[in-house]
Amino acid sequence: MTAVALQVDDLHKRFDAVTAAEGISVTVPEGVVWSLIGSNGAGKTTFVNMVTGYIKPDRGRIQFHGSDITALTPREITRLGMRRSFQIPQLCAELTVLENMLVSCAINQDRKPSFWHPATSKDDVDKAMEILARFRIAESSNHRMAELSGGARKLLDIAMALYGNPKVMLLDEPTSGVAAEEKFPIMDRVMEALSKENVTTLFVEHDMDIVTRYSDRVLAFYDGRIIANDSPDEVLGDEDVQRYVTGTVT
Amino acid sequence: MSFLKSLPSRSLILFCILVGLGFAMPTWGVFLVTIAFAKGLVALGNVAMMRGGLVSFGQGLYYCTGAYVAGFMAIHLGFSDIFLLCLAGVFVSTIVGAILGPILSTYRGIFFAMLSLAVSMILYGALSKATALGSTDGLTLPGPTFLGFAPEGRALSLHLYIFTVTLVVAAGTLMRMLFDSERGLITLAIKDNELRVEYLGASVRATMSVNFVIAAALGGLGGVIAGLAIGHVDPEYAYWTTSGEFVFVAILAGHFSVGAIFIASVILELVRSFSSLYFPNTWQLALGLFLLLVILLLPDGLGSLMKRWSRATAAFTKKRI
Numbered sequence: 001m002t003a004v005a006l007q008v009d010d011l012h013k014r015f016d017a018v019t020a021a022e023g024i025s026v027t028v029p030e031g032v033v034w035s036l037i038g039s040n041g042a043g044k045t046t047f048v049n050m051v052t053g054y055i056k057p058d059r060g061r062i063q064f065h066g067s068d069i070t071a072l073t074p075r076e077i078t079r080l081g082m083r084r085s086f087q088i089p090q091l092c093a094e095l096t097v098l099e100n101m102l103v104s105c106a107i108n109q110d111r112k113p114s115f116w117h118p119a120t121s122k123d124d125v126d127k128a129m130e131i132l133a134r135f136r137i138a139e140s141s142n143h144r145m146a147e148l149s150g151g152a153r154k155l156l157d158i159a160m161a162l163y164g165n166p167k168v169m170l171l172d173e174p175t176s177g178v179a180a181e182e183k184f185p186i187m188d189r190v191m192e193a194l195s196k197e198n199v200t201t202l203f204v205e206h207d208m209d210i211v212t213r214y215s216d217r218v219l220a221f222y223d224g225r226i227i228a229n230d231s232p233d234e235v236l237g238d239e240d241v242q243r244y245v246t247g248t249v250t
Numbered sequence: 251m252s253f254l255k256s257l258p259s260r261s262l263i264l265f266c267i268l269v270g271l272g273f274a275m276p277t278w279g280v281f282l283v284t285i286a287f288a289k290g291l292v293a294l295g296n297v298a299m300m301r302g303g304l305v306s307f308g309q310g311l312y313y314c315t316g317a318y319v320a321g322f323m324a325i326h327l328g329f330s331d332i333f334l335l336c337l338a339g340v341f342v343s344t345i346v347g348a349i350l351g352p353i354l355s356t357y358r359g360i361f362f363a364m365l366s367l368a369v370s371m372i373l374y375g376a377l378s379k380a381t382a383l384g385s386t387d388g389l390t391l392p393g394p395t396f397l398g399f400a401p402e403g404r405a406l407s408l409h410l411y412i413f414t415v416t417l418v419v420a421a422g423t424l425m426r427m428l429f430d431s432e433r434g435l436i437t438l439a440i441k442d443n444e445l446r447v448e449y450l451g452a453s454v455r456a457t458m459s460v461n462f463v464i465a466a467a468l469g470g471l472g473g474v475i476a477g478l479a480i481g482h483v484d485p486e487y488a489y490w491t492t493s494g495e496f497v498f499v500a501i502l503a504g505h506f507s508v509g510a511i512f513i514a515s516v517i518l519e520l521v522r523s524f525s526s527l528y529f530p531n532t533w534q535l536a537l538g539l540f541l542l543l544v545i546l547l548l549p550d551g552l553g554s555l556m557k558r559w560s561r562a563t564a565a566f567t568k569k570r571i
Contacts, residue, residue, distance in 0.1 A: 052449070078451040090449065092442035103439040106432035107452040116427055119435035160450065 002029040004066070005168050005200040006051065006082075011060035013046055013224070020046035021057065022224040028168075033191070033201045035211045037235075038221030038245055044204045045087065047221070048170050052084045053077040065167065081167035087176055087204075089157035091145050097156055098141040101128035101163070108164025127163075134193045135159045151182040158190055162197065169194060171203035175210060183207060187214055208236060208246060220245050261423040264509075268415045277404050280411045282519050284479045287418045289313075290515035291472035293499035294425055294508065295465030301429065301505045302458050303358070303441035308366030309496045311373050312343040312469025314487035317477030318377070319343075319470070321389035332394040332413060332478065339474035340467050347466020355458040370488050377485035388484025391477055414475050421468060422508045428464075429508070437461060498537075502544055504551020514552055 006028040013021040020043050028034060036044045049055045051062055053074040062070045069077050092100050105124050106113045132138040135155040140148060148156070154174055161169060174190055175183040191214055194201050205211050211218055211232055218235040220228040222244040228235040235241055242248040272280055292313050299306055316339035323329040323338055354365055378386050393406050401409045428434050436457055439447050444454045477483040486492060495518065502514035521540055525533030548555055 073448075075448045075451055075453055078449055084449060090443055090446040092439045092446065094442050095438065099435065100439075103435055103447070104450050106435055107447070107450045113432040113436055113452065115433050116431050118430050119432045120430070124432075160446070164451075 002031070004028070005030045005032075005064070006202075007063040008047075008051065009061045009063075011047070011050060011057045011062070013043075013050060013055065013057050019224040021050065021060075024060070024224070024226055026219060026226060026229065028200060028202065030167075030200050031198055032216050033194075033203075033214060034217045034219060035215035035232075036202060036204045036219050036221060037206070037208070037211055037241075039247075042221035042245070043224040044221050045172060046224075048084060048172050048202075048204060052082060052170060081165070082170070083161040083166040083168070084170040085154070085157045085161050085172060085174060087173045089153040091153060091156060091160075093145045096142050096144055097132065097137060097148070097152075098125070098128055100156060100160060101132055101141075104128075104160040104163040131159050131163055132156075134196070135189050149179075149182075151178045151186050154178060154186060155189060159193070162193060162199070165197065166199055168200045168202070171201065173204050173206065175205065175207060183210060184213075212236065257423060257426060261419050265415060265419045268419070269412055272408055272411045272415065277407050280404075280407045281479065282523060283516060284407070284411045284414050285476055286516040286519040287414045287512055288472045288475035288479065289495065289499065289519070290512040291418060291421060291475070292469045293496045293503065293515055294421065294511050295468035295472075296496045296500040297503065297505050297508075297511055298425065298428070298437075298461045298465050298468075299458070300500055301434070301441060302437040302461055304355070304362050304458060304461075305497060305500075306366040306465065307363045307490065307493050307497060308368070308370035309465065309469045310488045310490070310493035311366075311370035312347060312466045313473035313476070313492065313496075314370075314373055314377070314483070314485070315343045315346055316340065316470030316473025317483040317487050318383065318389070318473075320474040320477050321391050321483045322383070324391050324394075325389055330392060330395045330400075331398075332396055332410075335394060335478065336417075336471060336474050339470045341470075343470020343473070344463060344467045347463040347469075351459040351462035351466070352455065355455050355462050367490055367493060370493055371490060374485045374488040374490075377488065384484070386485060388482060388486075391481050391483065393481070394478045410475075410479055414479075417471065417475070418512060421471070422512070425464075426508045429505075433457065433460070498541060502541065502551060504548070504553035506550065506557045507553030510551060510553035510556055 004027055008024055008026050011021045011024040024047060036047065038044045046055065050057050053069070053072050057070065061068060064077070064080055064082055067080070069080065092103065102119050102124055105128050106119055129138055129141065132141055137152050137155050140152055145153065158171060158174065175186060178186055187210055215232055217230065218232050219226050220235050220241045227240050227244065228238045236246065275283065292309050296306055296309050319339045319342045320335040323335055329335060350369060354362060357365055377383055383389060393400065393402065396409055396413070436447060436452055440454050440457060447454055473487060499511060499514045499518055502518065503510040521537055522533060525536040529536060
């Protein structure tokens, strides 16, 4: 029997009159790649934000590898091995690509960050460059954020989250804001890097071609609820999903 | 040549040069640089926090605490050894920083600046009313002793100068190591994007609290030295204009170079001394114009100039090789 990576039970969240989550329950096994689809305001990002501790649910429980993480802070959840990337890449604009990666290396190592150990020691730079090479952005290592394309920023955001052997990765719209011709190459690089680490992956996505190509299973959100949870073909063929999410049925 | 490139050896060379300069300078120059370096230590702490995006307008609190601890111990308890007074001043300032750090480090921007200023002004108000500590007149300190040795006149100034240079070089070297360390890089990342740092698993609050405590310790050390050099402490040490000077030095220096902080502090003391000599009623105007020029021409401070110069030197050396 496959172990459970993430279990969410009966999550509820309201923002004044808006219902962002209403009774969301889902069990995510280890090692899978699932996608989260839904129109704007359907509750996908709220789900990611609740699971990663950014916002607290009004009701419900979130378990990560059997431990209750509902009340934990984002930092505590991150330390347990759940990482995320952001719809708008959260990078340090004043630092170079390599320095951004070194920040992740400094934080996610076996010991606590040192007061004396140079951040740019050869070992750390080698490790950082290896990750950047895996995402094929090593050639931009000396560039600052303003000099990077949207796709490279997305890749760096994910690369920083991936360092330190996470168990679960949540990617919030990894291809949004990326040129159409860059989407598949970027997802290829991301999935290749994630598969090497055998990380359980959930990604929010609007492009159904990407959903079909990269995910084992799809969760379709509508109005704060999961209206379908099945294989990509089944979910994309579902009448409710076509009506409320993909817009292929009027 | 590699010996000259290592940080400890560069610090040692700098120490020897600074000590040599002390013997060459007139007594007023020795005094001016001692005071500038003492204030530079406080500004160094300010820069440690500015690297993480926090600008403290209340470093006068620790500067004043260190100075008053030394004054109190010298006058009321009869201690005169400079090592002991420094240890006591740094200890008490660190304790105060450790209490306030975790509280104030949760605030950002103008709220942090104003709260740090407010706490400093509370001390100013309290000291102004404390008759046991000399009220607004403050305390007059006797000359310090150095492990039992009690120099006087120029010898005292020189001993105090060398003692200060030793502390400045040691603190500067350690802070350079800290700025270049993993913690130092995380602090820079905090200034840019706190959310990212938290989502990578580091505590922004803990990191900034540690920086706060380090800044408090440096503030206390600067206060003890300044108090002993001037021979007098009063509540003005905690006044907001004193804290403003440390911010002025930090902005003038920028956060790239530790050496630039002490150069900026010496420049400030020189500008202040000569301006008050030649334009006694408008010296603040000269100081303001000077800062304006630096901000316009060197927005990242004097340190950026030194960084550019060191990059150019490295490129030139590489080309020659």
